[in-house]
Amino acid sequence: MKKIASVMTALVVAGGLAACSGSDGGGSSESGTVTIGSIHPTSGALAGVGGLMDDGAKLAVDDINAAGGIKALDGAKLKLSSGDSQGKAEVGQSEAQRLIADGAVALVGTYQSDVTQNVAAVAERGRVPFVIDVAVDDKILQQGYKYAFRVQPDATSMGTSGAQSLAKIGQDSGTPITSVAYLHIEGAFGDSVFKAFEAEAAAQGITSVKEITYPATNFSDATTQVREAAAAKPDVIVATGYYPDGVLIAKAVSELKPDIQGLYGIANGAFDDGSFPAASGESGQNVLSANYHYDANDERVADIRTRFEAKYGKPMETASILSYQAVEVVAAGLEKSGSDDPEKLREAIAGISIDDPLLAFDGPITFDERGQNENATVIVMQVQGDNVEQVFPQEFSTKDLVFPATAAR
Amino acid sequence: MTDTTARPAAAHELPAADDPRLKDTWARRQLLVLVAGVAVLSTLPLFLGEQAQSVAIRTLIFAIMAVGWNLMSGFGGMFSFGHAAFFGIGAYTGAYLLVDHGISPWISMVVAAVLSAAVGVAIAYLCLRYKLAGSYFALATFAFAQMFLLIVQNVDALHKTEGFNVEILPSDSWSMLQFQQGDPLYFWIPLAILAAAVLVSILYVRSRAGQYAQAVRDDEVAASSLGINTMRARLIAVALSCGVTAVAGVYYTQYYFFVGPEQAFGSAVSVEAIVPAVIGGIGTIWGPVIGAMVVGPLSELVATVLRNPPGFLSFLQGTSGLDVAVYATLLIVIVIVMPKGIFGTIRDRWRS
Numbered sequence: 001m002k003k004i005a006s007v008m009t010a011l012v013v014a015g016g017l018a019a020c021s022g023s024d025g026g027g028s029s030e031s032g033t034v035t036i037g038s039i040h041p042t043s044g045a046l047a048g049v050g051g052l053m054d055d056g057a058k059l060a061v062d063d064i065n066a067a068g069g070i071k072a073l074d075g076a077k078l079k080l081s082s083g084d085s086q087g088k089a090e091v092g093q094s095e096a097q098r099l100i101a102d103g104a105v106a107l108v109g110t111y112q113s114d115v116t117q118n119v120a121a122v123a124e125r126g127r128v129p130f131v132i133d134v135a136v137d138d139k140i141l142q143q144g145y146k147y148a149f150r151v152q153p154d155a156t157s158m159g160t161s162g163a164q165s166l167a168k169i170g171q172d173s174g175t176p177i178t179s180v181a182y183l184h185i186e187g188a189f190g191d192s193v194f195k196a197f198e199a200e201a202a203a204q205g206i207t208s209v210k211e212i213t214y215p216a217t218n219f220s221d222a223t224t225q226v227r228e229a230a231a232a233k234p235d236v237i238v239a240t241g242y243y244p245d246g247v248l249i250a251k252a253v254s255e256l257k258p259d260i261q262g263l264y265g266i267a268n269g270a271f272d273d274g275s276f277p278a279a280s281g282e283s284g285q286n287v288l289s290a291n292y293h294y295d296a297n298d299e300r301v302a303d304i305r306t307r308f309e310a311k312y313g314k315p316m317e318t319a320s321i322l323s324y325q326a327v328e329v330v331a332a333g334l335e336k337s338g339s340d341d342p343e344k345l346r347e348a349i350a351g352i353s354i355d356d357p358l359l360a361f362d363g364p365i366t367f368d369e370r371g372q373n374e375n376a377t378v379i380v381m382q383v384q385g386d387n388v389e390q391v392f393p394q395e396f397s398t399k400d401l402v403f404p405a406t407a408a409r
Numbered sequence: 410m411t412d413t414t415a416r417p418a419a420a421h422e423l424p425a426a427d428d429p430r431l432k433d434t435w436a437r438r439q440l441l442v443l444v445a446g447v448a449v450l451s452t453l454p455l456f457l458g459e460q461a462q463s464v465a466i467r468t469l470i471f472a473i474m475a476v477g478w479n480l481m482s483g484f485g486g487m488f489s490f491g492h493a494a495f496f497g498i499g500a501y502t503g504a505y506l507l508v509d510h511g512i513s514p515w516i517s518m519v520v521a522a523v524l525s526a527a528v529g530v531a532i533a534y535l536c537l538r539y540k541l542a543g544s545y546f547a548l549a550t551f552a553f554a555q556m557f558l559l560i561v562q563n564v565d566a567l568h569k570t571e572g573f574n575v576e577i578l579p580s581d582s583w584s585m586l587q588f589q590q591g592d593p594l595y596f597w598i599p600l601a602i603l604a605a606a607v608l609v610s611i612l613y614v615r616s617r618a619g620q621y622a623q624a625v626r627d628d629e630v631a632a633s634s635l636g637i638n639t640m641r642a643r644l645i646a647v648a649l650s651c652g653v654t655a656v657a658g659v660y661y662t663q664y665y666f667f668v669g670p671e672q673a674f675g676s677a678v679s680v681e682a683i684v685p686a687v688i689g690g691i692g693t694i695w696g697p698v699i700g701a702m703v704v705g706p707l708s709e710l711v712a713t714v715l716r717n718p719p720g721f722l723s724f725l726q727g728t729s730g731l732d733v734a735v736y737a738t739l740l741i742v743i744v745i746v747m748p749k750g751i752f753g754t755i756r757d758r759w760r761s
Contacts, residue, residue, distance in 0.1 A: 043732075043733065084712065086708075088672075088677075089665065089667060089669070089671075089672050090467060090661075090665055090672065091708075093463070093665055094460060094463040094464055094467065094709070095460075097459050097460045097463045097590070097591075098459075098460030098463075100459070101458050101459040101460050101591075102460075114572065114667070114669045114671065114672070117572070117574060117666075117667040117669075118665060118666065118667050121574070121575075121577065121665075121666040121667060122590070124577055125577060125589075125590040126590055137571075139571055139574070143574055143576075143577075186562075186570075187562070187569070187570040188569065188570045188571045191569075
């Protein structure tokens, strides 16, 4: 027993030291391949979506390689190096450092705002472009970083265009919306989307906005908050939050049956998720959601999603499409700069224009001086039957909008 | 008993005052080990790649926290499950003073240590005043840490859930403790802090205050009947412990450039302070350091092995989350085989 214990100890200590000295920087990429680093939470509580995003990035790399690689670099092949942030900011940081040291010329990631902040700082200091696929917080790009770019809309633009779309839907259906009750999760995400909505609402004729917040943790019943919202007698209840709380709100609304014209999510993690119709059942019917979303009418998107599902056995959600898109942004930057030098690649990405985005955006992907995609915007979706359909604006719609959107009762 | 004459005569006589066997060389030996250890470790950046260095730095931060935790919970016997509170106070003091007031992190280290010690003493005083002991004390410290988390998330001056971003400077600055990414100074500075923390432990354990605290830990009634002011002895241990932990927090903000409520006050942080000490050996000088050297690089080691696994493990390639399984297994094995931790058990074997 003694011996076993001491051998174990020796092994453990030696192992610890080995890890310290192991995995030296592998130097720059071998000739003919260009390495892109991908950082997502592939283990831990967010492993589900993190894994999908990593797979999305992998599929993009495979597709680009199958189509002949980077032509401006004599057909150089892309290689995806995956990092696991475990959902923790400091782990994301060391993974970013590892990927850069291993010769990654660009990074994509990371799903969470706090992890993204750390990775953006590493990318800035390491002078490697970082294309953010998903991370909503405005603040990430307010640090004056030159190497960070974001494909998805930020919190402010989602709140603003959410208000515009809502007002437009009301006008088009002949039932103008003048008052809303706004339920949102506490914290940076909910606060910033709400503030942007509130600022735009008045300009859109929505004169009364009642704010109700709920806690991010230990939120197990939305009845109290929804009752409070209903007491304000709003035309529409608006909700911003993540998946589990979104489902709770939809259920509470359907139970309390307030006299409203609809439940409308803005940047809501639940209402346009592929699994929401099944998870919410009857209560989810006709729920509206203003969010960034893949373009369901686009043939290229349909093709990618079909192949993704065949290969990985799961439906490809919007977050995963964004990872795919982020890799395409990097690839387009490589084509444009004709160089795998990260500095030149940054220049190229800053001036890029991608005309056929996979997402339902207002126009091509182009970045402003902060690195924010200027044409990133939201579209409105609606749960109809077992599906999430795109209903507004007209150019992206897959089904007709049902409004007033009271649930089938 | 009668044939005492057969025994060597020396055993009967009281040893002379200057007998070398009576000289206590413990502290001197510990200091020698410390100097040698620092000398060896300080060469590490010469061998490490950038990412390995970042793992080593994370390990050093763990080690500082664990050494701090051990002062109070190991030598003082007050099991803290809320050291995130003190780490967080350090991280947020550093961030707040630097980002909002442009104050050098070196000054913040002192301010944070004092502030954190004061808060720690206040919390511990309340707990001890109302005779919370054992698991109740641990729960109370946990509750305080959670309370700090909630407060920070709701205070505007601390940016609520947004956290703080440290501005990236165009050039190296000693006063602002900022260097090129991958600069070995990022390793040497926490190494020096760790050495200082271990030095504090060694001196404290030898000091009267430290001896009192250990006496109180082992038997409070007996210690008190000998005239030891038990409250005071314990609060000194708490103050030292919280101060050391806060310095780790200040350095965290400085190295990672971003700190939010979860990174500073999350309950995972409390666990990160405890685990190295438990694995290495509670109530020993070197246990927390050795424990951190095992736990810190563990997930990286597993991930590295899995990225390019040797032949017989190739079926594991691409599996994520296995580090957690290895970690759990290791924890179980150590608790069963080495209940006093790696260092504690080996030391006891050595002595016997």
